Amino acid sequence: MFYKDRAKLTEEDRWYLDRYLGMDEELHRAYELKESYCCWFKQAKENGQAKIQETKQGLMDFYRKVEQEGIPEFVKAIRTFKNWQTEVLNSFLFGYSNGFLEGINNLTKVMKRNAFGFRNFLRARILLLHKYKKIGSHVG
Known part of the structure; x- marks a missing residue:
């Protein structure tokens, strides 16, 4: 309240x-x-x-x-x-916001936490996820 x-x-x-x-x-x-x-x-x-x-x-x-x-x-x-x-x-x-970028940063941090110990794999996964995000399927 x-x-x-x-x-x-x-x-x-x-x-x-x-x-x-x-x-x-x-x-x-x-x-x-x-x-x-x-x-x-x-x-x-x-x-x-x-x-x-x-x-x-x-x-x-x-x-x-x-x-x-x-x-x-x-x-x-x-x-x-x-x-x-x-x-x-x-x-x-001005009607600008960095909300979209903050969302990408948050998603990247979550993936980084989940991929602990798999550093070589992480970079490729992040790049693929953001490139193919509009498709809707999980790549990688």
């Missing part, structure tokens, strides 16, 4: 959420920060290229909220966001 969007919670989920958030003030503040970030992210995705300045201002507002709350884990995460701010904002400007 902590991960779900607040609008998508059932009555039972809301009851549990209110109960747990009432037990710890820091948890409540952290949950509100999470909801604030999710709200900013949804708005940024909807704005896209059209309102990048508004997206950047929303991110700055989120930074201020985190600094006011002073929760160490969020402050550390914000430092990372600030270091990569240009890249984060560019992700809303």
Whole structure:
């Protein structure tokens, strides 16, 4: 229930959420920060290229909220966001993703783990798999 969007919670989920958030003030503040970030992210995705300045201002507002709350884990995460701010904002400007490449890398790592001890065989298997992936049959 902590991960779900607040609008998508059932009555039972809301009851549990209110109960747990009432037990710890820091948890409540952290949950509100999470909801604030999710709200900013949804708005940024909807704005896209059209309102990048508004997206950047929303991110700055989120930074201020985190600094006011002073929760160490969020402050550390914000430092990372600030270091990569240009890249984060560019992700809303351009529709490119490295997801496909990450998928290939993940598949290669899994094959590497499975082929432990068969190093000569592994390179050929990886190359064949990616070359003939569209056929649908397992080559090698």
